[in-house]
Amino acid sequence: MAKTAVQEFTKGLWAEIPPFRLVLGLCPVLAVTKTVENGIGMGVATTFVLICSNILISLLRNVIPKKVRIACFIVVIATFVTVVELVMQAFAYPLFLKLGIFIPLIVVNCIVLGRAEAFAAKNGVVASFADGLGIGVGFTLSLTALAIVREILGNGTFYDIPVFGPTFEPFSFMVQAPGAFVCLGLMLCIMNMLGKK
Amino acid sequence: MREMLKLFIAVVVFSCLSGGVLAAIQNVTKERIEYQQLKFVKGPTIKNIMEGCSNDPLIDRLRIVDEAREMHLFIGEFEGKRNTVAFETFGKGFGGAMGVIVGVNLENDEIIGVGVTTHSETPGVGSKAKTDPDFTAQFKGLSILDPFKVKTDGGQIDALSGATISSRGVCGALVEAGEIYKKLKPTIIEKMKEKQG
Numbered sequence: 001m002a003k004t005a006v007q008e009f010t011k012g013l014w015a016e017i018p019p020f021r022l023v024l025g026l027c028p029v030l031a032v033t034k035t036v037e038n039g040i041g042m043g044v045a046t047t048f049v050l051i052c053s054n055i056l057i058s059l060l061r062n063v064i065p066k067k068v069r070i071a072c073f074i075v076v077i078a079t080f081v082t083v084v085e086l087v088m089q090a091f092a093y094p095l096f097l098k099l100g101i102f103i104p105l106i107v108v109n110c111i112v113l114g115r116a117e118a119f120a121a122k123n124g125v126v127a128s129f130a131d132g133l134g135i136g137v138g139f140t141l142s143l144t145a146l147a148i149v150r151e152i153l154g155n156g157t158f159y160d161i162p163v164f165g166p167t168f169e170p171f172s173f174m175v176q177a178p179g180a181f182v183c184l185g186l187m188l189c190i191m192n193m194l195g196k197k
Numbered sequence: 198m199r200e201m202l203k204l205f206i207a208v209v210v211f212s213c214l215s216g217g218v219l220a221a222i223q224n225v226t227k228e229r230i231e232y233q234q235l236k237f238v239k240g241p242t243i244k245n246i247m248e249g250c251s252n253d254p255l256i257d258r259l260r261i262v263d264e265a266r267e268m269h270l271f272i273g274e275f276e277g278k279r280n281t282v283a284f285e286t287f288g289k290g291f292g293g294a295m296g297v298i299v300g301v302n303l304e305n306d307e308i309i310g311v312g313v314t315t316h317s318e319t320p321g322v323g324s325k326a327k328t329d330p331d332f333t334a335q336f337k338g339l340s341i342l343d344p345f346k347v348k349t350d351g352g353q354i355d356a357l358s359g360a361t362i363s364s365r366g367v368c369g370a371l372v373e374a375g376e377i378y379k380k381l382k383p384t385i386i387e388k389m390k391e392k393q394g
Contacts, residue, residue, distance in 0.1 A: 068204045072211050079215040083222055090226040093233035 005130040012134025020191045024110040028102045030180040036159045039147030041095045043140025045084050052080045054132035057120040073116045081106045150174045246300035246310030247273040259388050288370030291362040292317035297370035301341045311336040323363030341378050345371045
């Protein structure tokens with residue numbers, strides 16, 4: 001059991017890392033990765049929701065009737081997302097202002113529902129926890145990687161600290177929506193090249 | 198039929214549980230969220246107006262319910278005297294409602310400071326109402342009961358160049374603030390005494 005849990009965790013970090021391998025949940029990926037701080041905040045919020053919903057759905061997998069499972073999953077996920085939203089407002093209000101609508105939108109993030117349906121509904125609690133943690137950490141890492149590239153090139157800063165000095169002309173294309181697509185595409189390409197070997 | 202009922206009950210039970218949990222969490226975080234919103238949205242403006250006060254106006258506040266309106270008044274203490282209140286009113290700017298906070302000395306009805314909070318004015322033109330300290334400084338020392346008008350309307354206030362409508366919005370908000378102040382002054386003084394005693 002312990003070995004499989006570790007395997008479930010590590011597969012989220014490389015073999016099935018979202019959004020590079022599991023190309024799901026692109027909406028927040030493209031929208032919030034303008035700065036590293038936003039990327040990490042979004043990643044942590046999504047990880048929390050993933051872990052909690054995976055655990056609860058795995059616990060309840062024999063109670064939930066098959067025919068209404070999607071509705072029940074969404075209720076569970078929406079509950080945790082609202083918890084995150086309230087807690088973030090109470091304790092990290094500036095971050096909440098920056099992430100804005102994308103926090104409530106975690107409800108419809110395909111990764112969360114996807115893991116609930118494809119994994120937690122069929123597996124035990126420990127494995128589901130490991131799966132949620134792995135996918136969540138993987139998602140956070142991807143968001144951070146994307147955000148680092150975009151923030152450094154598009155804004156000339158890393159975590160709000162200038163890295164290039166005053167003569168640097170920010171490549172502002174990178175922090176706009178098209179820059180997000182291009183950047184994500186290039187990273188997918190690199191991932192695929194590395195994966196082939 | 199029986200199966201339908203079972204599905205129905207499952208979803209209802211789930212939703213009720215989720216509603217209960219969320220209500221509980223909302224109850225716990227409500228006050229903190231309210232304070233955070235004040236701190237990050239109105240807070241900087243209030244701090245600016247109440248510069249040099251010896252208390253925290255965000256904590257030291259009154260709630261007055263007047264007809265349909267609910268007002269929050271922030272109390273400032275200067276040189277040991279709790280003689281200043283700040284509150285928010287709204288004027289009609291170029292891009293919609295503009296929130297304006299005004300600080301008033303209760304002893305002589307003099308304005309000690311004015312600041313814009315929320316607005317959707319044109320960036321770089323009307324938005325100067327918030328960012329240009331010279332514009333809001335004009336109101337300092339005037340009586341809150343004055344009829345505020347921009348110079349083009351025959352008043353005493355120099356409008357921001359290119360942003361007459363935004364400037365009018367601020368004046369409009371202050372005229373409204375004057376009316377509210379006139380009406381509520383006795384209540385405010387009474388409530389403040391109550392709070393102190």
